Amino acid sequence: MPTLICDCNKTMPLQAKSLGTALGESLTLHSSLCRREAGAFQQAVRGSGDVVVACTQEKRLFAEVGRQTEGAVAPVHFVNIRETGGWSRDAAQAMPKIAALLAAAHLPEPEPVPTVTYRSAGRLLVIGPVQQAEKVATLVGDALEVTAFAQGGAGAQERTIPVLAGRIDRLAGWLGAFELAWTATNPIDLDLCTRCNACIAVCPEGAIGLDYQIDLARCTGHRACVKACDAAGAIDFSRSASGQADTFDLVLDLRAEPAFAQHAPPQGYFHLPAPDALAGEAGLRTVLRLRELVGEFEKPKFFTYKQKLCAHSRNEQVGCKACVDICSAAAIRSEPSRQQIVVNPNLCVGCGACTTVCPTGALGYAYPRTGEQGLQLRTLLATYTAAGGRDATLLFHSQEQGTRLVEDLGRAARLRQAQGVPANVIPVALWHTASTGLDLWLSAIAFGARQVVVLVTGDEAPQYVQGLRKQMAVGQTILRGLGYAGTHFELLQATSVAALDGGLQSLAGTRQQGPKEAARYAVAAEKRATLELALDHLVAQAAALPEAIELPAAGAPFGTIAVDKERCTLCMSCVSACPASALQDNPQLPQLRFIEKNCVQCGLCATTCPEDAITLQPRLLLGPARREARVLNETRPYACVRCGKPFGTLKAIEAMLGKLSGHSMFQGAALERLKMCGDCRVIDIYSSEREQKITDV
Known part of the structure; x- marks a missing residue:
């Protein structure tokens, strides 16, 4: 697999020889790979093996060049070495890190996993003022079928979209499968209403608005509106409230309070609470996103569940419910009667927090799989160490917001407005920062990392941050108990380049101890197995070996x-x-x-x-x-008073006798039978009944 590196117009002090030695191949240093030296890229992609290009800035350009290159068949992998280290103040010392990033880019893509499919025909429900819903219809009506659920406001006299009204009883579902249930409490039948406004004109209380809803709290019941609507017959106060239901593919909620209280609402649901929400940038983004959500969509099924490992419930008794408590998407529910939890894949957003806090590994993260993540960490750290790197710190960050923040930091460093990502800090992008936990963190330390830092950028659910802190407290307690000095796990909260830069620089002065020899085991698919492998390695090289290490009560898996x-x-x-x-x-x-x-x-x-x-x-x-x-x-066994066979414990039988001795049903022979095993009890009852029959005769 050839590797193409470029110093981006000589703005990075790359050392092709040392990088090539670390990767085991001969590297040519380019300075304008995306422009004048694009021929080297074209030559590489004509081969059959995968190609690694150390540039993400011009990813689209390289893809276009590849499509235009005759005979190009090689898959191309892109990796960012510029913002992640090449533009930092200490870039000259970053060759081990850059070698590690290049080596990880050579790893195969994660194996495919099952997918979850959404199908949307474009039926959009807008909940809010009628005029706002009509405005939405003008923006998306060519792509979506809009229905309004009136929540006040004045609509146009010429009704261009269907309007529903009443009391919303339930809204549930996800993209392509939202279910709305409501009770039609309005005396005005909107299907019969001609919007002549006669009812509004005659109502002395002003209880009827231009949304053609009657405010029953203001109405005094003189029924002038009924007379005014005699021809159309749209108003009927005697009509009983009826429950109705319908389905929609998308929901735009313009009310002040959202229909879904969880941090991560279902896909296909959008909440814009501002009075004129559609006028701002958020409104524009939402409208554009709504227009895109028509068709068939797939996402990975991010989790695996093994019920036999689940510690949630037994015999309808609930024990562990860490996954239920931490899920920000309300995708996990408890079912004690089935002795399990149930995960709705349509609601799951792939954060992986449930897998992090699961003590048994019953819930596992599937994309990428734990084994693939472990291989990536081991490759990064082994290459970094072999290239001469020391005191490696892994910086886990989210694939979207975290990546943007890291790249912004790199660009700021290039302009001498920041220090940049330190040479010993290796960024690792995750789908979500909550998707890794104690098993991978301890494995990273065993593989040679001196510190694991998780970057949170403010868009994470509060319970995720709390869960990460608890897991870090457990891991840190273990390492300190084993005599490894320093702080090995850090949660770095940053929403700006300055905060990220300052946080990373503050970590640069700290030193942590780790095992003298790096582990080489393969991360197992089972969480507990991986934890045991990590602990065995860390214990084998520990400076201290107490009999036991007391752990924090919250989140301890041991x-x-x-x-x-x-x-x-x-x-x-x-x-x-x-x-x-x-x-x-x-x-x-x-x-x-x-x-x-x-x-x-x-x-x-x-x-x-x-x-x-x-x-x-x-x-x-x-x-x-x-x-x-x-x-x-x-305790001592309790022997049957009839046959002498043990059938219980002395303590249990004595406790039972003490509780039942005063009961009217257990007197005399009945109480004595409690001291017998099951077989003798049956024999004694049968014998007593037989003797009684003989006596009666």
């Missing part, structure tokens, strides 16, 4: 449980509830056993325990004991 032996009756309800096989019974003895490595701190055991005898204790136990089963509680 821990133990404490059992109150005085209250626990060894009913084993917790064993049946545990989704991770951390709690186990012993078929031979009345014992409650625990394997700490398996515990995900979901809390289902504590929720299920009828005696409230279980308490969660977040921590990371180190050493072989973490993988071994240990006894949390045990």
Whole structure:
């Protein structure tokens, strides 16, 4: 796979020899690859192998040149080395980083994943003043079929679009599948109304507006409007309110309060609350976007779900609901009766926050897959280190707003208005910054990074930022407990070039410790497996090795449980509830056993325990004991008073006898049968009934 590098009119101090050595190929340094030296690009794309072009500024131009090049068949990958390092103040020291970015660009594209399809025929519902809806129709009417749901205002006398009215009961759905349910409470039938305005003229209270809605709070009931509308018969106060429903592909909501309260509304829904919303820049962008949303659209199905790993619920008891709580799109709902959560792929926006906070890995991020992300991080860090780089910092940022901010910083550095991205900071674009979590962060440290920084730009949901902080607190506690000095995880909040520049420069003076040798393992598809691989490597090279590391209570995926032996009756309800096989019974003895490595701190055991005898204790136990089963509680077995076979625990049977001894149903022989195993209990009942029949005879 040939690599083409260009110093962009000699504005970057690129070192072709050192970069070529790091990549294992001979590189030619160009200065005008997109202009006078475009022939080198044409020659490269005539080959069969993929081509990497170290330029994104002229991506469209290169694509056009490729289309015009006879025999061009090679796929082309573009990577930005200019704004991400080549234009920074310390660009001369950035060759290891640039080599790492080029090496990552050589990786294959992510494997295809299942897709989610939307189909829109262009039926647009506008909720708001009638005149605003009619204005929308003039702007998009050639592309969309507009229907208004009147919310006051005066419309044109010549009605050009259908108008609905009443009380909205429900609006739900997504692009191509919105469902509107409303109750027609207006005495004026808009289909019969001729808009002659006779009713408005005769109404003494002014209760009828030019939207032809009657304000029943102002109407005194003299019914002059009914007489005035006698010919058309559009007004009928005795008409009962009727429920109605319809479907739409798109929704434009002009009300002050949006129909959807979540941070990420459904695709196809737009909210413009300003009085004259369509006049501003936001209105123009919305109108243009609405015009584009006609046809068939696809997006990746961003998540995978494995119910057998899910710690959400057992026996209709809810334990972990981290994914439900953090989802900003209201795409995840709880279904305890089915012992699972349900994710609506049409509402999912691909942020990945649910996968970050999921302790078991039941929810996984699918595009790109975790293994592909791990390979990218390992390639970046291995190449960076091999090229002589030190103290690598990974800067995770969003693919849209984050990328724009990083590129703006690079351009500002070129104009000497900023320092730029430091030489040891490697930008990594993600679909969303919430899509990576503890498994990949700890793996990055194991692979050789000294710090992981996540850039948030203000458009993230508040719960995402909170979730990232909790995960970082857990990771940092683990590393400090193992003796790795410094702050390895940082959340950098920046909405401007100056804030990003200042934040990155403040990190440049810090130093962190990491493992002396970089890990080489492949990131697994299962989250817990990856966490174990990362922990094994970090523990093996740790400066300190305590027996256990206490973890923050919020978001900890590891821990133990404490059992109150005085209250626990060894009913084993917790064993049946545990989704991770951390709690186990012993078929031979009345014992409650625990394997700490398996515990995900979901809390289902504590929720299920009828005696409230279980308490969660977040921590990371180190050493072989973490993988071994240990006894949390045990007691003597209770033997059947008839046959001597153990059938329960001494404590449980004694507790049952104590609770039922005063009950009228359990006196005499009935109470004695509670001390028998199931088989003997049946035999005793049958024998008693037989003896009673003989006595009666």
